[in-house]
Amino acid sequence: MAQDSSPRRIAIAIDGPAGAGKSTVARLVAGRFGYVYIDTGAMYRAVALAALRAGVEPGMTGELEKLVSELDIRLEPGDVVQRVRLNGEDVTDEIRSRAVTSVVPAYAAVPAVRARLVELQRAMAREGGVVMDGRDIGTHVLPDAELKVFLTASVQERARRRYEESGRAQGMTLEMLEEEIAERDRQDASREISPLVKAEDAIVLDTTTLTAEEAAERIAALAGRSIAEAGRS
Numbered sequence: 001m002a003q004d005s006s007p008r009r010i011a012i013a014i015d016g017p018a019g020a021g022k023s024t025v026a027r028l029v030a031g032r033f034g035y036v037y038i039d040t041g042a043m044y045r046a047v048a049l050a051a052l053r054a055g056v057e058p059g060m061t062g063e064l065e066k067l068v069s070e071l072d073i074r075l076e077p078g079d080v081v082q083r084v085r086l087n088g089e090d091v092t093d094e095i096r097s098r099a100v101t102s103v104v105p106a107y108a109a110v111p112a113v114r115a116r117l118v119e120l121q122r123a124m125a126r127e128g129g130v131v132m133d134g135r136d137i138g139t140h141v142l143p144d145a146e147l148k149v150f151l152t153a154s155v156q157e158r159a160r161r162r163y164e165e166s167g168r169a170q171g172m173t174l175e176m177l178e179e180e181i182a183e184r185d186r187q188d189a190s191r192e193i194s195p196l197v198k199a200e201d202a203i204v205l206d207t208t209t210l211t212a213e214e215a216a217e218r219i220a221a222l223a224g225r226s227i228a229e230a231g232r233s
Contacts, residue, residue: 008128010145011132011145012132013147014219016135019158020207021215023039023042025151025212028212032220033220036124037131038124043117045100046084046091046095047107048108061110065113068112072087073085098172102180121141132145149202150204151215155181159174159180205219
């Protein structure tokens with residue numbers, strides 16, 4: 001019986017604070033290997049948007065649990081960014097609004113929300129060949145991922161990237177974004193449920209002085225070694 005010579009398809013977990021460039025880098029890495037990119041942050045944003053529309057606040061536990069259990073969230077390839085569909089509606093742009101961004105941490109900290117989305121994310125990753133980014137992928141969602149990377153950058157650089165990406169269009173200043181990102185870091189690190197923390201076996205990659213393409217190239221090299229090691233095991 002001939003052995004399967006195709007490369008082993010692994011799971012790549014990319015964690016890090018807000019604005020570190022995780023989504024862009026993860027998408028580039030996924031494209032490099034023909035893997036599926038799973039933007040977990042977009043999934044939480046979709047929940048926050050749905051809750052805002054329905055008037056369900058983070059503290060309304062029962063209503064929120066029912067809401068999230070009935071949501072249909074789909075991630076689809078796009079020409080420039082991954083498209084996000086909420087119950088069939090394309091909400092890719094709306095989930096990046098300031099109104100949604102400001103409340104995402106509160107909804108993401110609700111156990112029922114995290115439990116439901118982690119369930120969906122693990123199902124997506126079951127067959128391997130995925131790149132998933134977030135804040136607790138390597139520690140909680142995919143603790144057995146063959147490659148774990150913790151992507152970071154200075155607060156100042158992350159604020160600059162956000163400003164160029166969407167802050168300028170929304171009338172934000174760099175100072176406002178720096179304060180917003182620093183506060184998001186504090187919330188993510190201090191929450192009780194799956195706080196932002198580097199997995200013990202994660203490789204730290206500081207992207208302060210790197211372009212997204214350079215960061216992706218470094219992760220791709222690490223992934224190549226992980227794929228080779230997985231094939232030998």
